Amino acid sequence: MQETVPDPRRWLALALLCGAFFTVILDAAIVTVALPSIQDDLGFSSESLQWVVSAYALTFAGLLLLGGRAADLLGRRRVFMVGLVVFTGASLLCGLSWSPGALIGARALQGVGAAIMTPTALSIIMTTFEDGPERNKALGIWGSLGGVGATAAWLIGGPLVDGPGWQWIFFINIPVGVIALALSPILLRESKSNVVTRSYDPAGALTITGALGLLVYAVVEAPAKGWGSAQTIAMLAGSAVLLVAFFLIESRQRAPLVPLGFLRSQTLVGANSVMLFFGAVVYGMPFILTLYTQQVLGYSALRFGLTSIVFPIGAAVGSISGQAIVLKVGFRPVATVGMLLMAGGALLLTQVSVNGTYFGDIFFGLLVFGPGVGFAFVTASIAALHGVADHEAGLASGLSNTSFQIGAALGVAIVSTVSVTRTTDFLTANAHADRLDALTHGFQAAFLASGVLAGLGALAAVTLLGRREPAASEQLEPVAVAAE
Numbered sequence: 001m002q003e004t005v006p007d008p009r010r011w012l013a014l015a016l017l018c019g020a021f022f023t024v025i026l027d028a029a030i031v032t033v034a035l036p037s038i039q040d041d042l043g044f045s046s047e048s049l050q051w052v053v054s055a056y057a058l059t060f061a062g063l064l065l066l067g068g069r070a071a072d073l074l075g076r077r078r079v080f081m082v083g084l085v086v087f088t089g090a091s092l093l094c095g096l097s098w099s100p101g102a103l104i105g106a107r108a109l110q111g112v113g114a115a116i117m118t119p120t121a122l123s124i125i126m127t128t129f130e131d132g133p134e135r136n137k138a139l140g141i142w143g144s145l146g147g148v149g150a151t152a153a154w155l156i157g158g159p160l161v162d163g164p165g166w167q168w169i170f171f172i173n174i175p176v177g178v179i180a181l182a183l184s185p186i187l188l189r190e191s192k193s194n195v196v197t198r199s200y201d202p203a204g205a206l207t208i209t210g211a212l213g214l215l216v217y218a219v220v221e222a223p224a225k226g227w228g229s230a231q232t233i234a235m236l237a238g239s240a241v242l243l244v245a246f247f248l249i250e251s252r253q254r255a256p257l258v259p260l261g262f263l264r265s266q267t268l269v270g271a272n273s274v275m276l277f278f279g280a281v282v283y284g285m286p287f288i289l290t291l292y293t294q295q296v297l298g299y300s301a302l303r304f305g306l307t308s309i310v311f312p313i314g315a316a317v318g319s320i321s322g323q324a325i326v327l328k329v330g331f332r333p334v335a336t337v338g339m340l341l342m343a344g345g346a347l348l349l350t351q352v353s354v355n356g357t358y359f360g361d362i363f364f365g366l367l368v369f370g371p372g373v374g375f376a377f378v379t380a381s382i383a384a385l386h387g388v389a390d391h392e393a394g395l396a397s398g399l400s401n402t403s404f405q406i407g408a409a410l411g412v413a414i415v416s417t418v419s420v421t422r423t424t425d426f427l428t429a430n431a432h433a434d435r436l437d438a439l440t441h442g443f444q445a446a447f448l449a450s451g452v453l454a455g456l457g458a459l460a461a462v463t464l465l466g467r468r469e470p471a472a473s474e475q476l477e478p479v480a481v482a483a484e
Contacts, residue, residue: 010128013187014138016180017121020084021142023176024114026153027091027169028056028408029283031107032290033157033301034166041166044100053412054220055104059111061405062213065258066205068119068398076127077188080120081181087113088177094170122397126385127191133327139382140323154286155312158305204249204256211242216406219413227417258395267331268396270464271383272403274335277457278342278376279407284415285346285369285450286311291419292352292443293362296436307358314370315377322378331383335461338375343454345369349447354440376457383465411453419446 031038031052038044038052071079090110097103125142129135160168218235225231250256293299299307318338326334348365356362384400423442427433 009187010138013128013189014125014141016183016187017080017124018142019176020080020117020180021121023173024087024118026156027110027114027173028060029153029286030157030169031056032287033154033305034161034169036294037161037166037301038103042097042100042103051100051104052107054216054409055108056111056114057220057405057409058213058216059108060114061216061402061409062209063112063115064119064402064405065208065212065395065398067116068123068395069205070116071120071123072395075190076120076124077184077190080117080124080188081184083113083115083117083120084177084181084184085113086110087117088174088181089113091170091173091177095167118401119398122385122401124188124191126397128189136327136382137323139385140319140326140378142381154290154305154308156305158301158303162300162302204246204253204258207242207246207249208258211239211246212402212406214239214242216409219409222413222417258399266464267383267386268399270460271331271380271386272399273460273464274339274376274457275380275384275400275403276407276410277339277453277460278373278380279404280411280414281339281342281346281450281454281457282373282377282411283408284411284453285342285349285447287412288415288419288443288446288450289349289362292440296352296354296440296443297356307362308366310363311366311370311373314367315373318371318374319378320374321371322375323382325375326379326382331379331386332461332465334375335379335383335465336458338372338377338379339454339458339461341372342369342376343372343451343458345372346447346451346454350444350451352440352443352447354434354436372454411450414453415446415449418449419443422446 035052044052067079067083087110090106090113093106094103094110097106122142125138126135129138156172157169160166160172214235218232218239221235222229222232247260250258250260290304293304294301318341322334322338345365345368348368349362352361381400385396419442421442422445423438426438426441427435430438
């Protein structure tokens, strides 16, 4: 039975877990700033360079649900420490990589560590803090650091790439991982689920991991292969077949990986829908902005990182204020405002020009976009776990993070496709057009696509994300069995 006395180390434990989460989120985004240097140093081709990002996304998104399930059944602290070891070791291998294949393999292994560590850390928070204001505060802090981590990558990555070298975007993870590993037995209590059968549902795990892996792979490759190509269609069809198989398996499994009744909560569905669109925009828009500033305006990685500081500051302000506001007015209005601010920031960036300036073309878009990131991420994070039973905390956090990672892969693929298509069409229609002018037209269209995705996220918040309702898991009768 879970202790009712609050853990006196809970806030120190939260600091440890948030530090690990910050590193995971930072590492997912920071590599974008370093891609040109990595390409020159290791000899990547233009086609293979994308796998520095994609290998991480594939294993991260595909294994999140299994990582959350393992945490619930094997012991959350134990699994978290395993994830730390894998992630830290893979970070070292990334920094020491001597070839494209070595770096891609290390990035895939790093994604495995992140998939184990992230839902487990969030699950530990759920079981450390009691449901109510204190847990919401803890989740708000978690969400704040997550939002800042996703945006601070530019600020941190630029000086590292132009200074000691791109390897240090990976080496900085090592001291964090070692310290977290040493403190975990001291600050974290062990806990595991004791109300469900210890079953890992291997058929369910294989089908959902395969479905997500094929989906992410199809989306990542689609810009190069074409959305209508045989490969893309086959991958998407395979993903759909595996997804159907997964739901059929889960409906017949005594201890399923994802209890289907768990998805009957409108708040849960709404939170994950918002998180999906949030991930698409928070990765898609910065991806295009990085290309615009470096390819059109000629910014260095350092200059881009330093001038982006308004973004993480805005996200931090939005996160801190958002966690207080959501307790008073509910999930729907805060998430809606957050997604609308992100849409507004992206639409302001559609006005970028070939001869643009920072304050004339970029600053105000980031100023509006940043707080929206904080509002949306904190609210979706809290809503995704609201009312979830402790024994399903790992599953809930895994679903939330999976939605985020799938959204990130979709967002980057969509804005990339829009940008390339628009640039190509412009050059076709204007044979003597300047290349930078054509690129700018493509980037403008991609910013518009980001705004549309954010608008769809706001629509999801309005229609699906209610105020406060118990999760479906609270309404189900768990089957009590003897714990092993």
